[in-house]
Amino acid sequence: MDCVIELKNVTYSYPLTTVPAIKDLSVKIEKGKFYGVIGENGSGKTTFCALLRGFAPSFYKGDLSGEVLVEGRSTLEYGPGELASKIGFVFQNPFTQISGVKDTVFEEVAYGLENFGVPVDEIEKRVVEVMKLTDIESLAEKNPFDLSGGQMQRVALASVLVIEPEILVIDEPTSQLDPEGTESVFKIISKLKEKKKTVILVEHKIDLIAEYADEVLVFKDGSLVAAGDKQEILSDMSLLEKGVALPQVAILGNTLKEEGVPLKYIPVTEKQAEEVFSELITGKE
Amino acid sequence: MKDLILKDVSFSYPGGFLAVDNINMTIKSGENVAIVGQNGAGKTTTVKMMNGLLRPTSGDVIIGDMNTKDYTTAQVSRVVGYVFQNPDDQIFHSTVESEVRFGPEMAKLSNEEVDSRVEYALKITGMDKFKEENPYNLPLSMRKFVTIAAVIAMDTDVLIFDEPTAGQDLEGNKRLSEILKELHEKGKTVITISHDMEFVASNFERVIVMAKKKVVTMGTPEEVFWNFEALEKAMLKQPYVSRVCRALGANGEIISMDEAVKFLKSRLKRNA
Numbered sequence: 001m002d003c004v005i006e007l008k009n010v011t012y013s014y015p016l017t018t019v020p021a022i023k024d025l026s027v028k029i030e031k032g033k034f035y036g037v038i039g040e041n042g043s044g045k046t047t048f049c050a051l052l053r054g055f056a057p058s059f060y061k062g063d064l065s066g067e068v069l070v071e072g073r074s075t076l077e078y079g080p081g082e083l084a085s086k087i088g089f090v091f092q093n094p095f096t097q098i099s100g101v102k103d104t105v106f107e108e109v110a111y112g113l114e115n116f117g118v119p120v121d122e123i124e125k126r127v128v129e130v131m132k133l134t135d136i137e138s139l140a141e142k143n144p145f146d147l148s149g150g151q152m153q154r155v156a157l158a159s160v161l162v163i164e165p166e167i168l169v170i171d172e173p174t175s176q177l178d179p180e181g182t183e184s185v186f187k188i189i190s191k192l193k194e195k196k197k198t199v200i201l202v203e204h205k206i207d208l209i210a211e212y213a214d215e216v217l218v219f220k221d222g223s224l225v226a227a228g229d230k231q232e233i234l235s236d237m238s239l240l241e242k243g244v245a246l247p248q249v250a251i252l253g254n255t256l257k258e259e260g261v262p263l264k265y266i267p268v269t270e271k272q273a274e275e276v277f278s279e280l281i282t283g284k285e
Numbered sequence: 286m287k288d289l290i291l292k293d294v295s296f297s298y299p300g301g302f303l304a305v306d307n308i309n310m311t312i313k314s315g316e317n318v319a320i321v322g323q324n325g326a327g328k329t330t331t332v333k334m335m336n337g338l339l340r341p342t343s344g345d346v347i348i349g350d351m352n353t354k355d356y357t358t359a360q361v362s363r364v365v366g367y368v369f370q371n372p373d374d375q376i377f378h379s380t381v382e383s384e385v386r387f388g389p390e391m392a393k394l395s396n397e398e399v400d401s402r403v404e405y406a407l408k409i410t411g412m413d414k415f416k417e418e419n420p421y422n423l424p425l426s427m428r429k430f431v432t433i434a435a436v437i438a439m440d441t442d443v444l445i446f447d448e449p450t451a452g453q454d455l456e457g458n459k460r461l462s463e464i465l466k467e468l469h470e471k472g473k474t475v476i477t478i479s480h481d482m483e484f485v486a487s488n489f490e491r492v493i494v495m496a497k498k499k500v501v502t503m504g505t506p507e508e509v510f511w512n513f514e515a516l517e518k519a520m521l522k523q524p525y526v527s528r529v530c531r532a533l534g535a536n537g538e539i540i541s542m543d544e545a546v547k548f549l550k551s552r553l554k555r556n557a
Contacts, residue, residue: 041426041454092452093425149371150324175452176370178323178480180520204454207525245455248483248525248542255546261553270525274532281533281552 004167004198005029005052010066012047012056021047023222025066029200034193036209036230037202039219040243045202046092048219049169052200053089054078070167085116088165090157092172092202097156098144105147106131106140109159116163126162133188134158149176157185161192168192171202186212210234210247210268218242235266249273287314287349287364287442289335289474294344296330304330306498307344312476314349314442317469319485319506320478322495322519328478329370331495332445335476337361348443363392366436370447370478372420372428381423381431382407382416388439406438409467411460426452433464443474450481462488486510486524486540494519511537 006029012022022044029035037045050056054075057064068075070086078086091097102108109131113123131137134154139147144155153176160168170189174182182205190212192199203209209216209230216233218226220242226233233239235250246254252273253266261280267273289312296305305327312318320328333339334346337358346353353361369375378384385406389399407413410430415423420431429449436444449461458481465488468475479485485492485506492509494501496519502512509515510523522528526545527535533552539545 039454040456041424041452148324172452176324176448178520179482179522181324182480204452240455243455245458249529251542252526252529252545252549255542256549259546259550261550270528273529277529277533277549 001028002031003028004031004071006069007051008067008069010051010064010068012051012062012064014060014062019222021222022051025224027217027224027227029198031198032193032196033214034190034199034212035201036213036216037200037219038204038206038209038216038244043219043243044222045219046171049089049171049200049202051075052169053087054083085163086166088160088163088168090160090168090170090173092175094149094152094156097159098152103143104140105136105142105144105155108144108155109162112159112163130158130162134161135184150178150181153177154181154185157188161188167198167200169200172204173201174203174205182208206234206245207247210250211270218244231268234268287474288312289443290347291331291334292345292347294334294341294346296334296339297342304498305334308500310493310500310503312474314474315469315472316491317465317475317489318477318491318493319489320476320493320495321480321482321485321521326495326519327498328495329447332367332447332476332478335443335445336365336367338367363439364441365443365445366439366441367445368432368436368447368449372425372432375432375435376420376428379419380416381412381418381420384420384431385412385434385438388435392439402438402440406434409437409464410434426454426457430460437468443476444468446475446477448478448480450479450484458484482510482522482524494521496520506540507538510540
């Protein structure tokens with residue numbers, strides 16, 4: 001497999017803490033795949049993201065043992081600008097993302113490309129495109145700090161997408177969005193796969209992870225407790241013991257199975273559920 | 286009895302932006318109600334008028350025998366408590382306990398009363414184990430429970446929760462359900478804004494749907510989640526189990542896991 005990120009026996013503690021936020025974590029991230037990162041609040045998901053992007057330890061300090069390799073090189077060896085162009089990072093709190101030095105949403109979205117020295121004509125073209133994609137065109141002239149939480153979340157996402165990094169690390173981009181906005185963000189993210197981008201997404205909305213992600217990483221108490229194919233992990237009731245909800249249709253499938261209904265498999269998406277249940281009802285193969 | 290009535294209420298922000306356009310609703314004392322709708326539909330503006338943080342540009346907001354027009358925000362907020370969407374707009378103390386203690390202390394209650402309310406609020410929200418922590422050392426989803434505790438400690442008749450489900454994990458959602466249930470049993474009126482349709486379907490007696498600054502419909506979750514015209518207007522979808530059952534021929538009613546299981550089993554039996 002074409003591995004873009006590898007963690008080898010990584011243990012990490014924030015400064016002034018006694019319990020490591022990440023414990024002995026080893027994992028390989030494959031190029032072009034969409035990873036859903038799930039787990040209880042406080043289980044280490046956000047710290048995992050900070051490690052990938054090198055913020056831990058370069059910004060947060062703290063103690064790191066083991067290795068975080070991005071395209072085979074340790075994050076400690078990269079210069080600050082170098083990693084920024086390789087890995088796009090969308091913060092959990094959009095307020096953290098907004099630069100604070102630009103007066104309009106348009107300039108805010110353009111800010112990253114400006115820093116990378118992209119020609120003005122190209123900046124404009126890319127900003128216009130990405131604003132259309134993320135449905136924030138009407139906000140172009142607004143001050144980023146005058147936006148609602150949901151709008152700010154979309155601006156934060158746009159300002160990272162515009163850079164077109166090879167790897168995207170996105171921490172709960174939809175917590176403030178309504179269902180329709182959430183679905184559109186998932187569609188935008190899953191389209192990145194067509195461009196062979198690698199996506200690592202932290203998200204609690206498990207039904208959407210089931211529909212869009214390829215693989216899932218399950219965290220609990222700072223450790224990776226399950227990793228692999230989404231179908232297998234999200235259909236298993238033992239996920240509940242890890243503090244994570246199953247997709248609604250998987251609960252439905254498991255309940256029916258327990259009551260003796262012979263399901264061909266446990267569905268994790270709406271489409272699968274319709275397929276597997278209607279087969280039973282009509283008796284068709 | 287403190288029914289909450291909005292009569293022909295509109296609100297424009299300074300500068301003229303109309304956020305709520307002539308809405309009417311009645312929420313009965315002791316009711317447990319959810320408000321759903323898209324970002325920008327007017328949900329937060331509506332509930333902020335209920336506790337006097339915002340004043341309607343026209344129309345009346347009446348709580349029991351009080352018309353909020355005739356009272357200060359401080360007076361209204363003694364009857365209606367509001368938990369902000371963003372906990373950081375609300376928190377300003379350096380420990381969880383002092384944050385929760387502030388309100389009851391300001392209300393000049395006896396020490397015993399303050400103690401017992403704070404203890405209760407910390408316990409029901411699960412924040413008792415963090416009471417010495419600085420709220421900002423807790424993740425955002427936990428800080429939300431600090432602000433919920435602060436409002437519960439005020440012991441108001443009406444409580445409003447603005448998007449408490451945002452960013453919550455399995456455990457957080459369970460705790461929210463328990464809090465809502467307990468407040469309801471104590472006879473409180475609880476109004477909750479949420480984007481989580483599964484949570485809304487299983488925790489509320491009545492749902493108010495808003496879209497484009499107006500109320501689209503209100504009803505039981507069973508009514509609302511099978512009213513496709515209203516759902517479409519508000520750009521909302523049914524809960525997942527309802528969607529699956531609908532695809533397999535259900536016509537209505539089903540909004541819970543149990544009902545879905547029952548429906549599917551009966552369909553299977555019929556075809557056996």
